[in-house]
Amino acid sequence: MTHQPLTQDSARPWAPDGEAVVDLAGPVDLPRTLGIIQRGSGDPAFRVDPGVWRGGAAGTSGAGAWACFRMWSPQSSRELGQVLLRLDQLDVSRVRAGLWCAGVEASSEELATAALDRVPALLGAEDEGWEDFDLLLDALGDDQSTALARIRRRHPGVRLPATGQLLDQLVTVTLEQKVTHGQARHGWRELLRRHGERPPGPAPDWMRLPLTGEQLRRIPSWRWHQMWVQPPMAATVLRIVERASALHRLAACPGDAASLEDLQSRLTAISGVGVWTVAETLQRTHGAADLPAVGDYHLPALVGEALTGSRTDDAGMLRILEPWRGHRQRVVRLIRLSGYRHQTFGPRLSPADHRGR
Structure with a gap:
């Protein structure tokens, strides 16, 4: 590029x-x-x-x-x-x-x-919480905190971004629910390529604007099928779109812990939007620093092996991350930045493509 x-x-x-x-x-x-x-x-x-x-x-x-x-x-x-x-x-x-x-x-x-x-x-x-996180790592002084501090010193410029684009991110993350990486990327890419508009100015040829709620409502069900978006995900997107006006207001919600907790409860009230979807969304829209993605297929194994040497489940991941409460997503970001890869077992999943049926 x-x-x-x-x-x-x-x-x-x-x-x-x-x-x-x-x-x-x-x-x-x-x-x-x-x-x-x-x-x-x-x-x-x-x-x-x-x-x-x-x-x-x-x-x-x-x-x-x-x-x-x-x-x-x-x-x-x-x-x-x-x-x-x-x-x-x-x-x-x-x-x-x-x-x-x-x-x-x-x-x-x-x-x-x-x-x-x-x-x-x-x-x-x-x-602004990285300085407090650095102090916490020094104060704990255990092997895991020391290792995290080394990764942090290698990446002092990493920050948690906040896009403020709540509707767009909710739709994007919803398309990633319970599908393979390739399916998720394909759905988002095809949605914008087929139905998105060109942005203003000297945009590269490949660029397309995220869709409005009204544009998403007008997409027929068979189009979602063509884009490899399963019916439950398409239905969730439409339920999200029904609340587009409220989501645009909630996008301005502050990023402090109390406000994010309230925002979590509002978003999970939408049928089909669970804690994983909300965490993955708020990490990007509000820079949520203490919201690890519970329910992720790979994350507990990654966190468990990186910090303890053993795979674990969601409950085990939360226990492992508890010493760094307030900064748990920062810990996850540092683990991913470290380049560590957890063990995988068996062949990569190749989902069947039924779009031609």
Whole structure:
């Protein structure tokens, strides 16, 4: 993947509607911070652009990302407009943001201002708990904490991002329920390729905007089948869409523990949305630092083997993570960053494809 310049050619200058340099006042590793948002190498709405990045300790100039999304009014739940965002890492702590807007209920200037205000949270500026976590690791001093501290020292620029895009992330994670990695990525990719719109500005050809609730409602059931989305998941997506207005309001919910606990209970009240779906969503929308994904097929084995040498289940994983309560998702992120791979047994699952029937 190559870095696409802000100016494509002399006939289309494509001056951004808004541009700013965000200084995080500390290391930010853009690829590793934002990588958890990207759904596979073919994600049509979000992709990290490594540029000349080769995996430095804190992030290296030349890394970047493309993103497109819709902005919603939390008061009226009306669509303010569509945004194309380009991020470029300038140095260890600074990232340049350039964006292009197509206003619906807001002008391009108002939309650009509102979108730029969200960029720091997307880059993890509100993730302020790592210092307390570092102190906790030092205070515990056990072998596991010492190992986690070593990983942390190798990756001081990793942060927990907060997209604020609650509806989009809920839909994306729902498509990942109880299916293989390939099926999940295929469903999201095909949904946007077949039904998504082009974002404004000099977007790469592959980019498509996430769908609105109304657009999702109009997709017939046979189309979901073509996209390899099982009927229970499609039904859950439609139930989520019925609450789109409320979700746009809830997206502005603070990221503190008490607010997130209330938000969890509201989201799990939607039939088909369980604790795993909520955890995977809030980790990305609100930077939830203490919300490991209970119910994940692989995570308990990974955490158990990495920290104790033995596989475990969800209950065992929570017991293992208890000493780091308040930072349990940070522990999971560090384990994944370490490169550790738990043992696997048996052949990879190859699900049957019944779409032609």
